[in-house]
Amino acid sequence: MLTPIAAKAEPVKNVVLVHGAFADGAGWRDVYDKLTERGYNVKIVQNPLTSLDDDVAATNRLLDLQNGPTILVGHSWGGTVITEAGIHPKVAGLVYVSALSPDAGETSAQQYDGFAPTPDFVLEVGKDGFGFIKRDKFKQGFAHDVSDAQAAFMGDSQVPINMSSFSTKLKNAAWRSRPSWAxxxxxxxxxxxxxxxxxxxxxxxxxxxxxxxxALFLTRATEIADTIDGAAKSLASN
Incomplete structure (x- = not known):
């Protein structure tokens, strides 16, 4: 009598990286390089940061292009985006990089309730409702472990976010149905x-x-790539 062999899960070789507020996808370059060197197909979302819906739509466009199971990764505000977008059928797992992770029916702003303020992280919000990190606080509040020159460039190339995004309630919480790493x-x-x-x-x-x-997406690219790689291998072995 033949003994049935358990089917192995399909290998996870796709990764989609989602940046947060005040940054863009270029910040993932070192993580991208380390993952592609290991044979992963890596795509990077460029969030418009105009609304949660717009950022989720941008993420879904890249998820639609993947040819198999995918690890979806989000930094900071990008965690909210992957929490909403991560119900996509191609998403096998989620990696949160110092990231927000609201539940369905919650807003990102609610995540801060009951926790200590962050006096070094200072925002300036314009009349149009878009916020930047205050320029003279950028290195101290966002990236104190990069060089002065790199912090200056990052501060001067900020992508502002529509602050109303933080008050948008999520419809879905992908972490309830997908394994997660942080x-x-x-x-x-x-x-x-x-x-x-x-x-x-x-x-x-x-x-x-x-x-x-x-700014650990820049300064700790090795550990982030290792976490993504470990997540992918864990899912493939289940």
Missing amino acids: VIATEDKAFDQAMLVHMAERIGAKVTKVSASH
Whole structure:
């Protein structure tokens, strides 16, 4: 009598990276390089940061192009985006990089309730409702572990976000149906550390902590790529 062989899960070789507010997809370059060197097909979303719906639509356009199961990765505000977009049928797992992770029916702004303020992370909001990080606070609040020259460039090339996005209720919470991983920067000045830990624990994420600023997508590319690679291999072995 033949013994049936359990089917192995399909290998996960696709990764979609989603940036956060005040940045763009170019910040993922080192993570991209490290993943493509390992044979992954990597695509990077360019969020318009005009609304949650617009950012989710931009993410879904790239997910539609994937040829198999995909790891969806979000930094900061990008965590809200992947939480909403991650119900896409091609998404196999989620990686949160010092990222927001609201539940369905919650807003991103509600994630901050009950946690300590972040005095080094100072925003200036224009009459049109779009916010920037205050220029003279950029390095201190966002990227204190990069060079002065790099911080200056990042501060001068900020992509503002429509602040109303943080008050938009999510319709879906993909972490309820997809396995999740989280990389937390222990020197993050954009979020209270207790808030980051609470969010990761609430979604049941496997957590990796790294000594870094909120710009860990730049300064801790190796650890982030390792986490994504580990997630992909874990899903393929199930």
